[in-house]
Structure formats: C-alpha cells, structure tokens
Amino acid sequence: MIRSIAAALTVALALSACTTTENTSYCAAPLTGNLESAIRSAESRLADGCTYHFDSYFQSLLSTAENNPDPSNPMLFSDFLMGVQDRGIISQRQAQSLYNRYFNVKFVSLQGDYNTCSQTCPVRDQVMSDMRAELHDKEMGLLRASADSQSFYRADNLLKETELVLEATCRACDAGGR
Amino acid sequence: MQLRSSLDSLQRLLLALPLIALSATSFAAPNSSGPVVRLFPTTVLEDIRETGQVAADMENNLQEVIHRLDLQQQLYTESLCQGADGDQGCERIAKQLGATYLEMLNAMSDRLPEMEHAVNSTRASLEKRLREELGQRTTPTSLQNALLGETTPAVKQDKPALRGRSGVRLSDRFKQYYELVATHRDGPGQSLAVVAADIYLDMEEASTLIAATQQEIARASLMEQLNQSFGMITPEMAAVVGGVKEILFGESGGEAPIASPPYVIGETPFVSPLAM
Numbered sequence: 001m002i003r004s005i006a007a008a009l010t011v012a013l014a015l016s017a018c019t020t021t022e023n024t025s026y027c028a029a030p031l032t033g034n035l036e037s038a039i040r041s042a043e044s045r046l047a048d049g050c051t052y053h054f055d056s057y058f059q060s061l062l063s064t065a066e067n068n069p070d071p072s073n074p075m076l077f078s079d080f081l082m083g084v085q086d087r088g089i090i091s092q093r094q095a096q097s098l099y100n101r102y103f104n105v106k107f108v109s110l111q112g113d114y115n116t117c118s119q120t121c122p123v124r125d126q127v128m129s130d131m132r133a134e135l136h137d138k139e140m141g142l143l144r145a146s147a148d149s150q151s152f153y154r155a156d157n158l159l160k161e162t163e164l165v166l167e168a169t170c171r172a173c174d175a176g177g178r
Numbered sequence: 179m180q181l182r183s184s185l186d187s188l189q190r191l192l193l194a195l196p197l198i199a200l201s202a203t204s205f206a207a208p209n210s211s212g213p214v215v216r217l218f219p220t221t222v223l224e225d226i227r228e229t230g231q232v233a234a235d236m237e238n239n240l241q242e243v244i245h246r247l248d249l250q251q252q253l254y255t256e257s258l259c260q261g262a263d264g265d266q267g268c269e270r271i272a273k274q275l276g277a278t279y280l281e282m283l284n285a286m287s288d289r290l291p292e293m294e295h296a297v298n299s300t301r302a303s304l305e306k307r308l309r310e311e312l313g314q315r316t317t318p319t320s321l322q323n324a325l326l327g328e329t330t331p332a333v334k335q336d337k338p339a340l341r342g343r344s345g346v347r348l349s350d351r352f353k354q355y356y357e358l359v360a361t362h363r364d365g366p367g368q369s370l371a372v373v374a375a376d377i378y379l380d381m382e383e384a385s386t387l388i389a390a391t392q393q394e395i396a397r398a399s400l401m402e403q404l405n406q407s408f409g410m411i412t413p414e415m416a417a418v419v420g421g422v423k424e425i426l427f428g429e430s431g432g433e434a435p436i437a438s439p440p441y442v443i444g445e446t447p448f449v450s451p452l453a454m
Contacts, residue, residue, distance in 0.1 A: 071448075078450035099452035105326065106454045110318045117313035127318075154326070161325050161372050165312065168375030171382070172308035 027053045031060045035073060038064045039080045051089050058098065065145035073146045074103040101134055102141025105155045109134045110162060117173035124170050131159050217311050217374040218359040222303045226359065226377070229296040230352025236289040237349055243282045250275045280402050287395045294388045301381035308378055312371055319454075324371055 027050035031038040042057040050057075061080070065073045078099055085095040101108045109130035112119045120127055135155060142152040254260075254275060259268035312321060355377060359370060 074450065075448045078448075078452055081452060096452045096454070099450055100454050103450070104453050106322055108454075110322045111454075112318040114317060115314050116316050116318055116321055117309065120318045121313070158322070158325055162322065164379070165321065165325065165371045165375040168378045169308050169312040172305045172378065173313040175305055176309045176313075 026050070028056075031057065031064065033064075035061065035064050035068055035070075035076055039076060043080065043083060046084060046089055047087065054084065054089055062102070062140055062145055066140065069145055069147040071146055071148060074099075074141070074148075077103060077141075101137050103138075103146065105138075105142075105151050105158060107131050107134050107155070107158070107162075116166075116169055120166065121170035121173050124166055128163055128166070131162065135159055217304075217307045217370055219307070222300070222307060223356060223360055225296070225300040225303050226352060227356050229293075229300050230349050230356060232289075232292050232296040233352055234349030236286075236293060239285050239289055240282060243278060243285055247275065247278050247282065250278055276402055276405055280399060283395050283399050283402070287392070287399075290388055290392050290395075294385065294392070297381050297384050297388060301378060301385055304374055304378040304381065308374055312374075321371070 026048070027045055031041050033041070038061055042061060046054060046057070061077070065077070081090070081095040081099050084090050085092055090098075097108050100106060109127060110120070138152060138155045142148045142155065250271060254268070254271045257268060257271065259265065259271060262268045316324070355373070359373065
C-alpha cells in the first residue's frame with residue numbers, strides 16, 4: 001500500500017516538473033511574426049499566466065516594431081497596453097507611463113503637481129538626465145518603431161527648450177530664495 | 179598681455195550683448211487651455227525698449243570713431259608703413275591711429291555705465307517675472323504643456339533660431355525683442371517662456387561682462403597711452419576694431435543654425451487614450 005502511494009507521488013511530482021518546464025519554455029519563447037501577431041501571442045501568454053514576462057514581451061514587441069516601422073504602431077501598442085491594464089497585469093499608471101515614454105512627444109520625466117521652484121529646481125540635473133534618457137526611448141518608439149521623425153524632433157526640441165527655460169527659471173528662483 | 183586681456187574682455191562683452199536670440203519655436207500658437215503666463219508686462223517691455231535705445235546710442239557713438247579708425251588703418255597700409263621703422267610719417271599715422279583707438283575705448287567707457295544700468299534693470303524685471311510666473315505659478319507639467327503649445331510650424335527666415343552671433347545690429351536686436359513681446363503680450367495663454375529665459379540668461383552674461391570690461395578698459399587705456407610713446411599699432415587693435423564692427427553693425431553674418439523640421443499638420447494623428 002505504502003509502496004503504491006510512493007509510486008503515485010513520484011509520478012505526480014514528475015508530471016508537475018514537466019508542466020513547469022513546459023510553462024517556462026512557453027512563456028520564454030520568442031515572439032515571432034509581425035507586430036500584430038506578436039502582440040496576439042504576448043496577450044495570449046499573459047492570459048495564460050506568463051505575467052512575469054511582461055517587461056520582456058514589451059521590449060520584444062518594440063524590437064519587432066523597429067524592424068517593421070509604421071505610423072500605426074503606436075495605436076497597436078496603445079491597444080496592447082490598455083488590454084493588459086484591463087486584465088490587471090499592469091496598473092493604469094504603468095500603462096500611461098510606458099506609452100508616453102515611448103510614443104508621446106511629452107516627457108514623463110517632467111511631471112508634477114507642485115510649483116517648479118520647489119519641485120523641479122532642487123533636482124534639475126536629475127530631471128534633465130532623466131529626460132535625456134527618455135529621449136533615447138522616444139527615439140526607439142517614435143523614430144525607429146513608428147517612423148515619426150517629426151514627433152521625435154519635436155521631443156528633441158522640447159528637451160532643449162526645457163533645459164533653457166529651467167536654467168533661467170531656477171536661477172530666478174534661487175535669486176529670490178525660492 | 180594686459181592689453182590683449184582687456185581687448186578680449188571688451189570683445190566678449192560686445193559678443194555677448196547681441197546673443198539674445200529669438201527662438202523660432204517661440205512664436206506660439208495659442209494654447210487656450212493652458213495657464214495664462216504674463217512674462218512681459220509693460221514694465222519689462224519698457225526695460226527692453228530702453229536697453230535697445232541705449233544700445234543704439236552706443237552704436238551711433240562708436241560708428242564715427244570706428245569709421246575714422248578704418249580710414250587711418252587704410253592710410254597706414256597704403257603708405258606701406260608696415261615694418262617701416264623710423265619713418266616719421268608712418269610714426270605720425272600710427273600715433274593718430276592709437277589716439278583714435280583710445281577715443282574708442284573712452285567712448286565705450288562713457289557709455290558702459292548706462293548700458294550696465296539698462297541691462298541690469300531688464301535682467302531684474304525678467305528675473306522677477308520668471309520666478310513668479312514660471313517658477314511659482316507653473317508646475318513642471320504645465321510648463322511642458324506651455325512649451326509644446328508654443329511650438330509653431332512656421333520658421334521665420336529673417337530671424338535667428340538659436341542663441342548666437344547673428345550679424346544683426348545690437349539695437350535692432352532689442353527692437354526685434356520689443357516688437358515680438360509687444361505684439362504677443364495679449365495673446366491668450368502665450369507664455370513666450372523660451373524668449374524670456376533666453377533674454378534673461380544673456381542679460382546675466384552681459385551684466386557680468388560689462389563689469390569686467392569696465393575694469394579692463396582702464397588698463398587697456400593705460401597700455402595704449404604707453405604705446406603712444408612708441409607709436410605702435412598692435413594687431414590686437416585691428417582685431418578688436420573688426421570685432422566691434424562685426425558685432426555692433428552686423429557687417430558679417432554668423433552661420434545660421436540648422437532648424438528642426440517643422441511640424442506638418444497633415445492627417446489627424448492618432449491620439450491614444452493613454453496619452454498625457
């Protein structure tokens with residue numbers, strides 16, 4: 001009796017290991033095809049429990065879009081992010097942040113509800129550094145994945161203007177003791 | 179070396195004053211949803227106008243003396259005085275040239291306090307507006323919106339797009355500022371933040387250089403007075419005069435920057451519900 005129970009347990013453990021291995025390879029398999037089919041695969045896998053792979057899927061989709069640049073790609077990414085958000089895999093804030101970081105002219109790094117003197121000026125160098133890093137992501141999203149050079153150049157110009165305006169404004173804030 | 183240093187300082191000042199540029203992207207399309215930012219009230223406009231007037235007076239004052247310097251330099255060259263040591267005629271021309279150069283330094287020296295006052299006044303009024311309007315009444319988010327709302331598709335060919343030497347007369351430059359901000363000051367939601375920031379930063383730089391130049395002119399004058407004893411013309415003198423002409427009177431244009439491609443309004447762009 002004991003022997004048969006042990007054998008059953010061994011079989012169950014072996015089956016479980018097989019399932020885990022199968023699941024891991026299923027989640028980690030590369031997304032193939034064009035952007036739309038890659039998005040469908042990613043959505044399907046996320047629905048099947050591969051939620052921990054969301055970040056790698058997103059980067060993989062960006063690479064796919066980079067190889068097939070098209071002005072409609074931002075819309076596909078937007079739909080994808082909203083679907084993922086609806087399923088609770090990422091928060092609304094994460095979805096907005098990701099979309100805007102890659103596909104919007106505006107900078108996620110320059111946000112805030114307090115005045116510029118008190119919120120941005122004390123960390124101006126860090127903000128500018130973050131914006132420069134974000135511009136690289138916009139280069140990927142807007143320029144390389146969406147073939148939208150005009151929007152990318154607007155973002156680039158916005159960065160330059162922000163740098164100039166913040167330099168002047170923060171000096172003025174300092175001169176007045178904030 | 180001292181003379182060279184003073185001349186460099188003088189030249190830097192003259193270079194700095196017209197650096198205030200009109201960013202082409204500052205000609206804003208109205209953003210009615212944004213906050214109304216008033217960076218250029220009447221007091222600031224008046225300061226800019228007055229600074230332009232002082233600059234014009236300084237140019238007029240220097241124009242005549244620089245013209246005389248040109249003629250004397252021409253005479254010196256045509257008389258083959260270069261290297262003609264001991265020639266009394268050449269020594270006389272050289273002394274006259276040095277005296278005119280001194281006159282130019284004195285003219286600068288006379289006008290600089292007034293220029294300093296005007297520049298400092300403009301700087302102080304802009305500083306206050308920038309602090310209050312952009313620093314304290316604007317969030318980073320709304321600042322970004324204001325900057326984007328100001329972006330325009332049209333690049334005006336007759337105006338420089340970035341800070342730098344433009345080959346435009348100093349007084350004309352201030353006149354352009356005045357016209358720009360005076361024309362746009364009542365526009366709905368137009369902040370002209372970039373223009374204000376640009377003018378303010380250049381006023382700061384100009385203010386520092388004016389102070390440094392005032393100190394250096396005294397030394398340059400002394401050195402030239404000593405040179406008068408020997409009747410020498412230095413290459414630095416010619417270089418400074420050339421620089422003054424170029425900057426004040428725009429006799430040679432600077433290289434125009436390459437503008438960013440304009441934003442073409444074509445098909446309605448996709449707007450994601452996730453967009454900020």
